[in-house]
Amino acid sequence: MTVIRLTINQKPIDLDPPGNRLLIETLRDELHLTGTHSGCDTSQCGACLVLIDGQSVKSCSVFTGELDGAAITTIEGLAAIDNFGEGDSPLGRIQTAFQQYHGLQCGFCTSGMVISASELLATTPHPTEAEIRHWLEGNICRCTGYQNIIAAIMAAATGSGTGEGGESHV
Amino acid sequence: MNSITKFGIGQTMTRQEDIRLLQGQGRYSADLHWPHQAVAFVLRSPQSHAEITRLDTAAASKMPGVLLILTHREIDAEGLNGLPCWTKLPNRDGTLGYIPERPLLAKNRVRFVGEPVAFIVAESLNQARSAAEAIDVVYKSLPSATVTADALNQTTPQIWPDAPQNQAFDWQQGAEEATNRAFAAAKNHLTVTLVNNRVASSPMEPRAAIGKYEDGKFTLHSPTQGVHVIRDCLSRDIFKLPADDFIILSDDVGGGFGPKLFPGPEQALVLSAARRLGRPVKWVGERSDNFMGEVHGRDNVTTASIAFDDQARILALRVETIANMGAYLSPFGPMIATKAGTGMLTGLYDIPTAVVRVHGVFTNTVPVEAYRGAGRPEATFVIERLVDHLAYRTGLDRTEVRRRNLIRPEQLPYKTALGQHYDSGEFAAIMDAALARSDQAGFAARRVESLKRGRLRGLGLATYVEACAGNGAETAVIEMAADGSVTLLIGTQNNGQGHETAYAQILAETLGIDPQRVTLIQGDTRRVKTGNGTGGSRSVPIGGAALQIANQDFLAKSRVKAAEILGCAADDLRFEDSMLVKPDSNQKLSLVEVAAAANGLSGTGTFTPSQATYPNGCHVVELEIEVATGATTIDRYTVVDDFGRTINPALLAGQVYGGIAQGVGQALLEECRYDAKSGQLLTASFMDYAMPRGTLLPMIDFSLRNIPCQTNPLGIKGAGEAGAIGAPPTIISAIVDALQSLDGGAEIVHIDMPATSQKIWQMIQEIHAKRRAA
Numbered sequence: 001m002t003v004i005r006l007t008i009n010q011k012p013i014d015l016d017p018p019g020n021r022l023l024i025e026t027l028r029d030e031l032h033l034t035g036t037h038s039g040c041d042t043s044q045c046g047a048c049l050v051l052i053d054g055q056s057v058k059s060c061s062v063f064t065g066e067l068d069g070a071a072i073t074t075i076e077g078l079a080a081i082d083n084f085g086e087g088d089s090p091l092g093r094i095q096t097a098f099q100q101y102h103g104l105q106c107g108f109c110t111s112g113m114v115i116s117a118s119e120l121l122a123t124t125p126h127p128t129e130a131e132i133r134h135w136l137e138g139n140i141c142r143c144t145g146y147q148n149i150i151a152a153i154m155a156a157a158t159g160s161g162t163g164e165g166g167e168s169h170v
Numbered sequence: 171m172n173s174i175t176k177f178g179i180g181q182t183m184t185r186q187e188d189i190r191l192l193q194g195q196g197r198y199s200a201d202l203h204w205p206h207q208a209v210a211f212v213l214r215s216p217q218s219h220a221e222i223t224r225l226d227t228a229a230a231s232k233m234p235g236v237l238l239i240l241t242h243r244e245i246d247a248e249g250l251n252g253l254p255c256w257t258k259l260p261n262r263d264g265t266l267g268y269i270p271e272r273p274l275l276a277k278n279r280v281r282f283v284g285e286p287v288a289f290i291v292a293e294s295l296n297q298a299r300s301a302a303e304a305i306d307v308v309y310k311s312l313p314s315a316t317v318t319a320d321a322l323n324q325t326t327p328q329i330w331p332d333a334p335q336n337q338a339f340d341w342q343q344g345a346e347e348a349t350n351r352a353f354a355a356a357k358n359h360l361t362v363t364l365v366n367n368r369v370a371s372s373p374m375e376p377r378a379a380i381g382k383y384e385d386g387k388f389t390l391h392s393p394t395q396g397v398h399v400i401r402d403c404l405s406r407d408i409f410k411l412p413a414d415d416f417i418i419l420s421d422d423v424g425g426g427f428g429p430k431l432f433p434g435p436e437q438a439l440v441l442s443a444a445r446r447l448g449r450p451v452k453w454v455g456e457r458s459d460n461f462m463g464e465v466h467g468r469d470n471v472t473t474a475s476i477a478f479d480d481q482a483r484i485l486a487l488r489v490e491t492i493a494n495m496g497a498y499l500s501p502f503g504p505m506i507a508t509k510a511g512t513g514m515l516t517g518l519y520d521i522p523t524a525v526v527r528v529h530g531v532f533t534n535t536v537p538v539e540a541y542r543g544a545g546r547p548e549a550t551f552v553i554e555r556l557v558d559h560l561a562y563r564t565g566l567d568r569t570e571v572r573r574r575n576l577i578r579p580e581q582l583p584y585k586t587a588l589g590q591h592y593d594s595g596e597f598a599a600i601m602d603a604a605l606a607r608s609d610q611a612g613f614a615a616r617r618v619e620s621l622k623r624g625r626l627r628g629l630g631l632a633t634y635v636e637a638c639a640g641n642g643a644e645t646a647v648i649e650m651a652a653d654g655s656v657t658l659l660i661g662t663q664n665n666g667q668g669h670e671t672a673y674a675q676i677l678a679e680t681l682g683i684d685p686q687r688v689t690l691i692q693g694d695t696r697r698v699k700t701g702n703g704t705g706g707s708r709s710v711p712i713g714g715a716a717l718q719i720a721n722q723d724f725l726a727k728s729r730v731k732a733a734e735i736l737g738c739a740a741d742d743l744r745f746e747d748s749m750l751v752k753p754d755s756n757q758k759l760s761l762v763e764v765a766a767a768a769n770g771l772s773g774t775g776t777f778t779p780s781q782a783t784y785p786n787g788c789h790v791v792e793l794e795i796e797v798a799t800g801a802t803t804i805d806r807y808t809v810v811d812d813f814g815r816t817i818n819p820a821l822l823a824g825q826v827y828g829g830i831a832q833g834v835g836q837a838l839l840e841e842c843r844y845d846a847k848s849g850q851l852l853t854a855s856f857m858d859y860a861m862p863r864g865t866l867l868p869m870i871d872f873s874l875r876n877i878p879c880q881t882n883p884l885g886i887k888g889a890g891e892a893g894a895i896g897a898p899p900t901i902i903s904a905i906v907d908a909l910q911s912l913d914g915g916a917e918i919v920h921i922d923m924p925a926t927s928q929k930i931w932q933m934i935q936e937i938h939a940k941r942r943a944a
Contacts, residue, residue, distance in 0.1 A: 028201075029203075032203065033194070034194070034196075034198075034200075034201035035193065035194015035195065035196070036194065037198070037200075037374075037375070037424075038200075038456075039374045039375070039376075039457065040457040040855070040856045041456045041457050041458065041855070042457065042855045042856055042857050044855070044856035044857060045374065045457075045856055047374060074194065075192075075193065075194035076193060076194045076195075079193065090189060090193060091189065091192055091193070095192040095193070098188065098192055099184050099185070099188040099189065099192060100184060102184070102185070102820040102821065102823070102824050104188060104191060104192065104666075105425075105666030105667065105668070105824055105828065106373070106374065106375065106422070106423060106424045106425040106665055106666030107187070107188075107191030107192075107196050107422060107424065107666065108196075108198065108373070108374040108375045108424030108425060109374045110191055110192060111194050114192065129869070132864070133864040133865045134864075134865060135864075136863070136864035137863050137864060137865060139863075139864070140374065140856065140861050140863065141374065142372055142373055142374050142425050142427070142828070142832070142861070143374075143425055143666050143824075143828045144824060144827060144828050144831075145827035145828045145829075145830055145831030145832075145862070145867060145870070145893075146827075146831065146862075146863075146864045146866075146867065147827040147867070147869060147870055148820075148823075148824060148827065149864070150864065150869070151869075
């Protein structure tokens with residue numbers, strides 16, 4: 001085994017992972033960062049997304065040992081870099097919009113959705129609805145029908161994440 | 171009006187739990203790590219139907235890290251029962267249906283791919299997996315039956331010796347003779363055959379279970395839709411021990427949709443293993459476990475007929491369904507295609523007489539259990555397709571045949587031919603509202619524009635009604651401590667619906683309690699005494715009504731205490747702006763002051779619904795089909811619902827959007843497919859099973875036309891399943907409409923779900939070929 005150095009949520013950490021250790025196992029089982037979820041085992045659902053050097057990556061499909069020198073951000077560390085949160089809110093800009101627009105129900109896919117959205121907005125600050133929908137093809141949600149997730153991401157992009165949310169007429 | 175009213179009923183209020191869920195601080199069962207826990211893996215059958223001629227765990231038991239391997243032999247020696255079926259149905263001839271034994275682990279024979287064969291416990295998951303591969307199992311293959319429509323055939327392989335022709339039950343409801351007479355007398359009949367495809371509920375969190383055994387008590391932490399249901403099953407049905415020997419806990423649950431209301435074998439197996447080892451045992455299902463070892467939903471083949479007069483008025487309805495139960499009967503399984511759904515087969519229409527016959531059949535497939543709607547989507551699909559066919563047959567518009575048959579407001583309350591009591595609603599008006607909102611008038615122009623781009627535009631619509639708020643009573647307890655903090659204890663279980671927020675709004679509305687001061691206690695059999703769980707859209711209609719009764723009880727007790735302090739009669743006190751006010755004086759006490767003086771106050775309420783509630787509405791969709799590829803794009807989706815009364819508009823809309831996505835998924839994409847010959851499950855991952863993704867739907871236009879429920883104390887009708895019920899017939903109606911617009915396609919009247927692009931493309935080719943031949 002080889003000792004590698006990672007930065008996880010802005011903290012350096014030395015690890016000595018076996019060769020077959022997946023990043024999601026390191027995060028969840030060793031570091032108890034359980035906000036990253038496993039939803040499918042086939043790299044389809046995106047519940048396990050984390051940012052590696054700013055790019056969203058499915059942590060169920062990368063070996064920890066390959067990541068020497070990488071900077072990893074999980075959902076637990078996102079607010080610190082997505083620093084548009086309101087006042088003393090523990091939530092970042094995208095997280096705040098998800099709460100305001102009811103962009104989550106059971107919360108299981110949510111970490112991946114938020115991580116995915118953060119990469120999108122970093123590269124495309126003002127995406128169209130169609131661009132957001134296309135971007136989220138790698139993330140599955142079973143609860144929301146995606147509508148409020150899309151609305152939340154659009155609101156986060158325009159900085160209107162403190163509205164009353166939703167597109168409904170009720 | 172009080173200062174807290176901005177948090178009361180009818181307001182959009184964000185959810186408190188979102189703050190922790192959005193930071194990755196959710197508490198799902200798989201996140202738990204109990205000291206000294208061992209890890210379990212389930213070895214599943216790779217065969218659809220086979221005798222187990224050898225099951226030898228000796229070598230596997232000696233593998234590194236292996237602590238325990240359970241097979242049916244160990245479970246039998248322990249004296250545990252298998253999983254129960256709670257639904258004992260009478261056959262139409264008066265005998266009882268057949269309920270086979272369903273062992274926790276397969277006993278000498280496997281009957282579906284994925285059936286649990288052994289439960290391996292080791293120090294690590296990889297060790298348990300490796301040991302599973304080392305278990306020596308020899309299967310002697312048997313011919314299998316997986317096709318619903320063929321299950322009753324004489325030539326189909328038999329699964330249970332005591333269930334001839336694979337028939338579990340042959341159940342009937344309605345007026346057979348009157349219906350036969352009506353059919354005989356009527357001039358016009360039409361018949362349709364419909365498939366309601368088998369789907370997988372697929373919550374993003376697969377089932378998980380972590381259990382321990384300490385001081386003579388079992389503790390299980392698992393995602394459920396109600397801990398008491400699971401406790402009672404484990405204690406009464408499986409372990410045959412007192413309920414008090416079991417502590418069942420659920421915290422955050424990553425989606426339910428039906429199956430998590432009922433026990434799975436793994437929840438019992440972790441407890442058995444934990445008792446044997448004296449250590450906690452944790453099992454976390456993977457997605458493949460969820461497809462192969464969980465339960466599926468739907469799976470019916472139905473032949474349905476209507477008799478009608480020359481004005482297209484329906485005179486009688488006759489339905490015969492083959493309902494695939496899977497290889498065993500799940501706890502609620504037989505109920506879904508029968509009592510849970512068939513009552514809704516007449517829909518919102520004034521149909522004088524009806525009869526329904528349902529054959530429950532065994533096949534070599536995963537057992538079927540409740541999935542969002544559980545019987546009501548199937549019923550709605552049948553009646554709405556029939557009504558569309560009535561339009562095709564008579565040449566009338568689809569809205570016109572509905573208008574002629576919908577129950578009129580002056581007919582309410584209305585008892586249907588299949589025994590439902592509709593209390594309220596304006597069914598033609600809600601259809602008109604949906605059509606107006608969808609700009610039906612502009613459809614023709616949009617169709618022309620689509621065709622210029624090589625796309626067939628179709629308009630689909632369906633009305634729906636469902637029966638909600640079943641499954642008995644619910645009890646709510648509210649406790650205000652001396653410091654004014656409030657605890658609400660209730661036996662429903664949030665799976666993402668936002669119960670904590672909705673219940674807090676009812677407390678705010680009635681008692682003026684600040685939602686920030688309310689803590690919801692659910693999912694803990696130590697603290698919550700009873701409960702029937704969350705399912706069938708019952709939590710807010712029944713749980714909310716129980717809470718409202720608890721509020722009144724709390725207020726009555728507060729009055730007595732306040733009257734004591736203020737020196738007046740309890741009945742003389744006015745309750746205003748969260749204060750109890752003594753008449754003709756400036757003396758008043760807040761509820762918090764009363765609770766402090768009483769050193770804590772509580773209120774209890776139990777609500778048992780006298781009958782179901784009936785949410786209803788109308789869905790309208792416009793979609794485009796690309797002629798060259800058969801690909802479908804949904805362009806506009808409009809829904810108008812009557813949910814009686816709204817607690818929180820944002821949460822309500824969330825339920826509707828999610829339900830519609832599941833219904834559209836069933837109509838266009840989703841299907842649990844078995845290979846007809848081998849009985850192999852072909853769709854056991856998200857790579858093979860098509861889930862709705864972000865591009866499936868446009869922004870849904872959802873609005874309400876609420877008419878308060880007459881039989882619910884809060885006027886609420888329930889909303890959790892409505893979207894999944896209305897969407898499938900709406901989508902099929904639209905696809906047929908689009909195909910009919912193709913040159914030569916006028917004869918098209920049906921396409922089976924899921925209407926994949928391949929299936930549609932195939933139909934387009936057939937239409938082209940027919941036109942060329944002509």
